[in-house]
Amino acid sequence: MNDAGLNMTTPPKMRDLAHRLLAYEAVEGKTSELEEAATLRVYEKLRQSLGEFVGATGFQSLAFRALTQAKSEAPGLWAVQIAADGSLQGLGEFEPQLVEFEPQLGSGKDQASEGGVVLIARLLGLLLIFLGGTLTLRLVQSAWPGAAFDDCNSEIRRKA
Amino acid sequence: MNTEDRVAINKLPTGVPGLDEIVGGGLPEFSFNIIAGAPGSGKTTLAHQFVFANATPERPALYFTVLGESSIKMLRYQQQYTFFDSAKLPNSIRFINLSQVVLEKDLGAVLEQITKEIEKSNPAVVVVDSFRTMVRKPQSDLDLQSFIQRLALFLASWQATTFLIGEYAEDELRDNPIFTVADGLFWLRQTPERNSIVRKLQIIKLRGQDSVPGLHTFRITDAGVQAFSRTFGLTGHLKDPPSHRRLCFGIPELDKMLGGGVREGDSVLVAGSSGTGKSVLATQFIAEGIRQGEPGIVAVFEERPQAYAERASTLGLDLETPQKDGKLEILYLRPLDLSVDETMHSILNAVQRIGAKRLVIDSLAGFEMALSPGFRADFRESLYRMIFALTGIGVTILSTVEVDESFTEFPFSTYSISFLTDDIIRLRYVSIDGQLRKIMVVIKMRGGNHAKDIREYEITSSGVVILGKRLTNYQGLISGIPVRSDRSDPSEEPSQDTGIEHKT
Helix, strand or coil: CCHHHHCCCCCCHHHHHHHHHHHHHHHHHCCCCCHHHHHHHHHHHHHHHHHHHHHHHHHHHHHHHHHHHHHHHCHCCCCECCCCCCCECCCCCCCCCHHHHCHHCCHHHHHHHHHHHHHHHHHHHHHHHHHHHHHHHHHHHHHCEECCCCCCCCCECCCC | CCCCCCCCCCEEEECCCCHHHHCCCHHHHHHEEEEEEECCCCCCHHHHHHHHHHHCCCCEEEEEECCCCCHHHHHHHHCCCCCHHHHHHHEEEEEEEEEHHHHCHHHHHHHHHHHHHHHHCCCCCEECCCCCHHHHCCCCHHHHHHHHHHHHHHHHCCEEEEEEEECCHHHHCCCCHHHCCCCCCEEEEEEEEEEEEEEEEEEECCCCCCCCCCEEEEEECEEHHHHHCCCCCCCCCCCCCCCCCCCCCCCCHHHHHHHCCEEECCEEEEECCCCCCHHHHHHHHHHHHHHCCCCCCECCCCCHHHHHHHHHHCCCCCCCHHHCCCCCCEECCCCCEEEEHHHHHHHHHHHHCCCCCCEEEECCHHHHHHHHHHHCCHHHHHHHHHHHHHHHCCCCEEEEEEECCCCCCCCCCCCCCCCCHCEEEEEEEECCCCEEEEEEEEEECCCCCEECCCCEEECCCCCCEEECCCCCCEEEEHHCCCECCCCCCCCCCCEEEEECCCCC
């Protein structure tokens, strides 16, 4: 049984892909940008790419499901919400108490980084469940035409 | 207008096995088509097959989804088909969801969005799935008609071949102005017939070329839609000239009764009641063909191929080796909702695969039972089309048919299909000297001499063996209860019929 979508943690393959997409966008962006900016850019590219194909409502539903899953894994996402048009709101707002009383969760920057990875990985994980690896990678490729993907396990690299 | 002055209409492959033949060689390029039918009738799958068969990175396909099935679900299911090539996404095939525009705006905005995407991509193929859902919003028919008209004009100018997919019920076909705009109208039906489901496809209109009229059955398998043309894929095939070759059974006395064997390309009916050896005779016919270098096919409906081959081995006939050597195929056809066209497709494929010269259908009763109930009503007509098509390509067909044993009548077939056959061999039980024995007689041979003799035979470990000379010392043999006569001179030579056709 494929129960990846019911797991409490993100599938390692999608987590890895999310890491790479965020790293790719971090390099593409300005160094002075906050961590969450890379997450937002990855998310927006997915929203544009998937939105064309599933519609705004379809994307909003997927993103809402991904966020619900991600929140159980990354408490730093507590304030994040999905707007009606599917856009992401509240990223970068951290619960002060968590930082103060649960230092093992790391700083706000760590939380933002981890939360971004988890959210993107969950979103990609849903695509993986519904569409399978090949089509998911194809959709990711279309959103990042400047990057080269060999397969889900390979490195994402900039096209020469 | 001279032929050379006419514009040539390029024909595009439909991507649906069997459909190219039905539409007259392929779908006219730049045509504006509607695929209509009830939910679940295969409309989306058919459109996907066309898209995957024709989309290229240079001339991509745009697949607009509107309301209804979610795009993710659609791709989740469609990728299960073998024609689905993920590599074509998204460069050759782009899926664009228009639900937001449809929900929030009007048809004008939808048209604007579609035209914008078309101008951007210059597609060869455009699909709108399902355009009918746009109509369900409260707006007048004129709006939709105007929308379709403008879309059709725009897409024709952009040299795109288009499919609009819509859910329509049968009674909506008449007087629907939408359909007048379309160059092609494909209607897919899915109807329950007792416990079977029968799918049928009709090309209601197709401008620019001759399509095969009528209802064609189709099936949806893991390869997608597979259509079965009523012409069995033999459109344009010229009937082979009549052959003078004779095909033997390998039973010398029977071959002699048949004037040297059955004529190549004939349809032979072996009729008899249960246990008279119809299948044995059919097996010997196939085995002799293989011995003579003529590949054969046996279509069985009442037993599995393995059992059929094992039974043949008890008669000393090896059907295993020729199967391994590609000289024989035993087809087991019994899904209980077959159409004759589909059966024919399986048989024709096998004929072409191994270059078969002989075909055994064992039995017609089993064949009829394998058909969906609706097709059983047309059994005679379907059989006629099938036999005509197969014999037309030079295949010699031997069909077995079980007849009710009667001691007052001598029926040739319970199906009244003897007019479909060139040759009839009748087997029957007869009560002689306190024994139930078997007799055989050649009832008719179209276009050839045959013996008029009634011969006794037995089924031995070597198959059917004809005993002695013709039975001359009995009267009323074909009644099954003969009376011994005084005449007992079996020494005379078998007499030959002149080939005058019997009334059957």
